[in-house]
Amino acid sequence: MRSRKVVRKQWVKKYFLLFFSLSFLLTSFYGCSEKFSYNAPCFKIIQTRFLGSVWNEGHRKASIISQDGGYSYPTPEGTLWLFGDTFKGSRDETGKPHFAGGAVSCSIALLSHRNAHAPPVLKFFSGKDGTVAAPLDFLPGESREHKRMWPLSGIYIQGTYYMYYTVIEIFGTGAWDFKIFGAGLAFSDKPLSRYKRIQSKQHWEFPVSPTEIVLVDDWLYLYEVSKKGGKQGIWLSRVRPAEIENPDSYEYYCGSDTRFCSDKNKQALFLENIYGQVSIVWNEYLGKYILASSSDFSNPLEIRLYTADKPHEKWGKPVARILVPEYRQNKKVELVYFTYFHPELFRENGRIMNLSFSLQLKDSGFDANNEMIEVEIENQKK
16 A cells, blocks of 8 residues: 555656646736737726735635635525636645645635625635535546546526636646536526536537636627637637526627627637737626736736627727736736635725735745735726
8 A cells, every 4th residue: 555655756747747847837828918008098097005924714624725717696695616627735824835635626615795805714615524616516427536627717697606627637747638528507596505517419519618608698608718720819608597507508609790690600709919818897886898808928917997888799909908016915916817806895886896816926836825905096087
């Protein structure tokens, strides 16, 4: 029998390769981009306050050392937060991490209405031992050793909690020996519970991989960020809420002439030069939708902001940007990613906004946590 020490070393090596590969995948998606010129803004940023790491008592109770991700969506109980790779263990009184118990590639947590303040104290979905647990299960025949599942986005519809997710497949021991296998949809009747992966004639795969979902006029608009046919940006789809579980009911943005069509092969690029992920919310103070996009590789510390009157119409060029300081958590920042708005934490109808973001830190290993920003803006059009 192998010793725990040997097993631990092999586990750390495998997760290091996976973590490093994710960083490479993100930067590969980002590529090198043009220098952006910013539109005449409808608002200006008055002040940006970096609130630091979001790690707190909620993470300690669930035996979480670090994680990335942080997408959230409203539910009757509060907001449900989705996270990616989540590493288990504890921190001592100095904050030093002590890894123990492995990791899960997907975790979820609830922020109740009464606790809606920054930094958020989250209640994580946990196992019988009280430590964080994965809400997604593998299907018969799937290998836990060779597959991982990462959350993409989610939405609550008439008593059901939905989560889009992506599956990656590991096929070797090298740093780049993995591939994106496909995307699926899972659901539950409770926010913090196991989620059932929907299966249809296409098995578990769905035709969309949305990093954001916006409900407008009884349509769910789904925003996927990827590079297709040499074009990088947002690829927009939509579906009726009642048909979310039917892969054949999805429609795709097919250009300004035909707008949406049922043939995915005709799908057109919706918004160019968007990298990583996007987060879109309605801002009551501005009277507009606002979009935040993560950095690209040529601007690794930058978060870009866009505005639009309708989320399914053209957004144009970025109108403002936020620069993350070069050093966070006592390490040099190599990349900012997974930038998400959290409107449940907004104040003054959105004049003061909160965003979270994930970090790739130099020489940090797994010890890098999400951080939060508070952004104060002034409407220039009032």
